[in-house]
Amino acid sequence: MSHPFHVVVCASVVPDPLQTLEPITGPTGPALKNELMLPAILDPWAAHALYEGANLVKKVPGSKLWLVSMAPKAKLQQVMMTVAQKVPLQLVAIDGPSGGFVDAHQTAAALAKAINGIADLDKSRLLLFGGWESASRSAGVTLQLVGEQLGIVDQFQGVDAITPNDDGSFEVLERVEGARHQVSLCAGPPAVLGWATGNLGEPRNDPQVGMQNMRTIMPSLQKAVATPVTSDGLQYSNVATPKQQRETQIIKDKPTDEIAREIVQWIKGE
């Protein structure tokens, strides 16, 4: 295959999903209580994008992979300790807020600027990867906005597979309504692919890959440009955790037959 790809994966950092999240009002608007103390992970869908990107780069000789991430520097450093051991990558770090209440438009502008600044990136070979939505803002707009700012007009969201062809084109499977996939053939890069889960499991930690990555990750973190984000006309009037505690009726020691009958009646609305 003589059509290498330059894969840039945009990935944010989010609180570990097992943590309880409590909103508070901070100096710049809504935030999470103890946000900087919460254990963080690479955003799950973006992580799938990273694994798929690394797999593509491995399969297509001459391809390269960058990970562009915007988050508070300390948080990014913590998450990179784990991510670095997964797949070979070059990190482009941006020191900025990564919370769910931060405006996507400004985040996208910062990401596009960072991507434009990657020295040896050939934009005619660019595949811009990321999660189709994040586990923080969950809006599914950042990647699209970055794509538009880079002038990319072939975009796919909810992607579960990419299959490169010998002529440089590639086939994409996108999730659509009714548990179906739309199949598209794209003539070639540049393109934006917002990934759903893909088909690959999480790679095992490889300390050797980690050591190799750290040589570029640490300098990138040190060089990370501080990028403040303003509210820019976005105002929140109310942010709250829904109170949905239910009074659970615990039914023990009931014969199986009776439970089954009760469930069937409930299903049928009798």
Next chain:
Amino acid sequence: MDAILFLAHTEADGTLAKPALEALGAAVDLKQSLGAALIVGLYGAQAQPAANSLANCGADKFLAIQGEAFAPARYASDAAACEALARASAPTIIIAAGTSRNARVMAGVAHRLGGVVDTHITSIAAASGALQATRWFYRQRIEGTLTRTARPWALLLDPGNQPAWTGEPGSVTPEIIAVPSPESLSRTTVKGFVTPPADQQTIRPDADLLFVAGAGWTKKQKDGQPHVAEAETIIVDFLKNSKASLGSSKSLVDLSGENQAALRFLTHLNQVGQTGASPRHPKGLATCCHGEEPHTVGWRFIGERRAINLDAGCGWARGKADVLYVADAFEVMTKVNALLSQK
């Protein structure tokens, strides 16, 4: 005065799907609250049937882009169509349904217009004359209400949150907007769809019941052995008998991906929770599920909730389900299947 553009793609037969009519209902309400103008913008292979069906919605103007180039759901052509409809109507607010087709392009369209976008909106209101939108953050764990000063403001409304607009059809002639079709619009070709075979179609968004299978179905049972094949039969029979939609925990789906003993018909599409779907169904029945926060997320929009679990103290079910049956799901569901197949 605000101008609201209701933007919708038509279906293959030129009609509008239910999510579009729900978004129209919200747009019509907003027109009344704000005293705004309402423009209907339609695009797709054909737009006339949809335009006629909305003839009496109170719109001040109808615009349309139609032709085979706009039949497939493709970013380049859809974004060009939406941009052209917006430029022809100069809206301050754009309302559209949160379908996969609209979600693919609306942020890009807002950027081209110099505007802003918000998605997964569950409700909009303009009680004090200022538009406010409500949506979820952190995967349905925190709810927020927001407003923006930037315009145009594009809003994608999640399906299933508001009643669909209904009204008598009539006859209107939409103004046809011409869109140039450079080669760059067709670098991508939509080849079709991959649909699971009918007997393996386990995701049914319109079902009354969501059946959630947890990893417990693949664990060792009373006799010290796992009974995965039996679990598969029980679940498939139940889905057949009840016409329920199947959801699954992440752990169970991951088992399938790792080629461990798992339920063969499960894919990541079945996954509910933090990295899966948050489906909307009137009722939900969870079996053999464990774990806390991620499941709460997948369960958020389920009305009546019941669970079957051997652990009476299961933190997932307590406080989240209405009824927790402390019982063996294998035994209960086998009997449920027997009862459902009798009736």
